[in-house]
Amino acid sequence: MDNRPALGVGMVGYAFMGRVHSQAWRGVSAIFDLPVRPVMTALGGRSAEKAAAAAARLGWASVETDWRRIVERDDIAIVDICTPGDSHAEIAIAALDAGKHVLCEKPLANTVAEAEAMAEAARRAAAKGVRAMVAFNYRRVPAVALARRYVAEGRLGEIRHVRAQYLQDWIVDPEFPLVWRLQKEKAGSGALGDIGAHIIDLAQYITGQRLTGVSALTETFIKERPLAEESSGLAGESRTGAKGPVTVDDAALFIGRFDGGALGSFEATRFATGRKNALRIEVNGSLGSLAFDFEAMNELWFCDATEPDAGFRRILATEPHHPYAGAWWPPGHGLGYEHTFVHEVKDFLEAIATGTDPSPSFEDGLQVQRVLAAVEESAANGSRWTDL
Numbered sequence: 001m002d003n004r005p006a007l008g009v010g011m012v013g014y015a016f017m018g019r020v021h022s023q024a025w026r027g028v029s030a031i032f033d034l035p036v037r038p039v040m041t042a043l044g045g046r047s048a049e050k051a052a053a054a055a056a057r058l059g060w061a062s063v064e065t066d067w068r069r070i071v072e073r074d075d076i077a078i079v080d081i082c083t084p085g086d087s088h089a090e091i092a093i094a095a096l097d098a099g100k101h102v103l104c105e106k107p108l109a110n111t112v113a114e115a116e117a118m119a120e121a122a123r124r125a126a127a128k129g130v131r132a133m134v135a136f137n138y139r140r141v142p143a144v145a146l147a148r149r150y151v152a153e154g155r156l157g158e159i160r161h162v163r164a165q166y167l168q169d170w171i172v173d174p175e176f177p178l179v180w181r182l183q184k185e186k187a188g189s190g191a192l193g194d195i196g197a198h199i200i201d202l203a204q205y206i207t208g209q210r211l212t213g214v215s216a217l218t219e220t221f222i223k224e225r226p227l228a229e230e231s232s233g234l235a236g237e238s239r240t241g242a243k244g245p246v247t248v249d250d251a252a253l254f255i256g257r258f259d260g261g262a263l264g265s266f267e268a269t270r271f272a273t274g275r276k277n278a279l280r281i282e283v284n285g286s287l288g289s290l291a292f293d294f295e296a297m298n299e300l301w302f303c304d305a306t307e308p309d310a311g312f313r314r315i316l317a318t319e320p321h322h323p324y325a326g327a328w329w330p331p332g333h334g335l336g337y338e339h340t341f342v343h344e345v346k347d348f349l350e351a352i353a354t355g356t357d358p359s360p361s362f363e364d365g366l367q368v369q370r371v372l373a374a375v376e377e378s379a380a381n382g383s384r385w386t387d388l
C-alpha cells in the first residue's frame with residue numbers, strides 16, 4: 001500500500017519529448033524514494049485518435065484534445081509541456097495561474113517577451129507555493145552534475161575557458177523535409193535554440209558564471225526543403241513534392257565573456273556530418289580541467305594540474321557517491337539519455353514536495369533566452385559585440 005500523496009500529471013504533446021517524459025514519469029517512483037507519487041492522469045493532443053493510441057502505449061490514464069482541459073482538471077496538479085515552442089508561453093502561464101506546477105521543455109519560449117511573461121507568471125505562482133522548472137535535461141547527466149560539483153568545490157581553481165559544442169547531423173540531406181524545428185514561427189530559432197540553448201545552460205550551470213556579452217555568426221545552408229505533410233519534429237513524415245523556405249539557422253557559432261572572467265566559445269550545428277548527439281564541453285581552470293562528451297555520457301575527463309605529470313584521466317561517473325548514480329545499477333553499469341529525464345522529474349517532484357524552488361527555474365530559462373536573442377542580434381549585425 002503506497003500512502004504517499006498522489007500528484008496527478010497532465011502532459012501536453014506526445015512526440016519525441018512526450019515519449020521520453022512519459023518514460024520518466026512511469027519509472028521514477030521505482031528507482032527513487034520520493035515523498036510524493038506522480039500519477040499519469042491525462043495526455044493532451046489535438047487528434048483524439050492519435051492521442052488515445054499514444055496514451056495507451058505510453059501509460060496515460062485519459063486523453064484531452066484541448067490543453068485547457070488539462071489546466072482546469074482538479075485531478076491534475078502538474079502540467080508537463082512537451083509541445084513546440086510556439087505554445088509554451090500560453091500553456092505555462094494558464095497552468096501557473098490555475099495553480100498547477102509546470103515543467104516546460106526548452107528553450108523556455110520563442111521570444112524574450114514570452115519568456116519574461118512566463119518568468120513573471122512563475123514568480124506570481126511561487127508566492128502561492130506553485131513551482132515551475134525548465135527542462136534542461138543534460139544538467140541531470142551524472143557526469144555533468146559531477147563536473148558542477150568539482151567546479152563548486154574549487155578543484156579547477158579560477159575558470160579561464162569554456163569550450164562548448166553541440167553537434168548533430170540529422171538535416172545534412174537537403175531532401176530532409178521542412179519539419180517544425182525548421183520553422184521560425186513554431187520553433188523560434190534553429191540549431192541555436194534547439195541545441196545551442198543546452199550548451200549555454202550547461203556552460204553557465206557548470207561554471208556558476210553567466211554570459212555578459214556575445215559576438216556571433218549564424219548560417220542557413222539549405223534555404224528550401226520539401227514540405228512535410230505532417231510535421232512530427234524529427235523525421236518520418238511523408239512529403240508533398242513542393243518546397244518551402246527554411247526560416248531558422250542551421251548552425252550558430254559565438255564567442256562570449258562570462259561575469260566571472262572566463263571566455264567562452266560555442267558551436268551549435270545540425271550539419272556536423274557523422275556527429276549524432278555530440279554535446280561536448282571542456283572547462284579549463286587555473287588548477288585543472290574537465291571535459292565531457294554526451295556520446296560517451298558516463299565518462300567525465302578530469303585533469304588535476306597540481307599533480308606531477310598531470311594529464312586527463314577518465315572518471316566513470318557511475319559510483320554510488322556520484323550524483324544520481326547510486327540509485328541505479330552497480331558501478332560501471334552505465335546510464336542513457338532517458339535517465340536524465342528520470343532525474344529531472346525526480347528533482348522537480350522533490351522541489352514540489354519540499355516547497356523549494358526547482359532549478360533551472362523559469363528565471364534561468366529567461367536568461368538563456370536573452371543569450372539566444374543576443375546571439376541572433378549580433379549575427380544580424382555583422383557579428384557586432386552585443387551586451388546582455
Ligand code: SOE
Nearest residue numbers: 016106168194195198234277
Ligand atoms: C533535436 O535536435 C533534439 O531532440 C533536441 O530538441 C533535444 O533538446 C536534444 O536533447 C536532442 O536533440
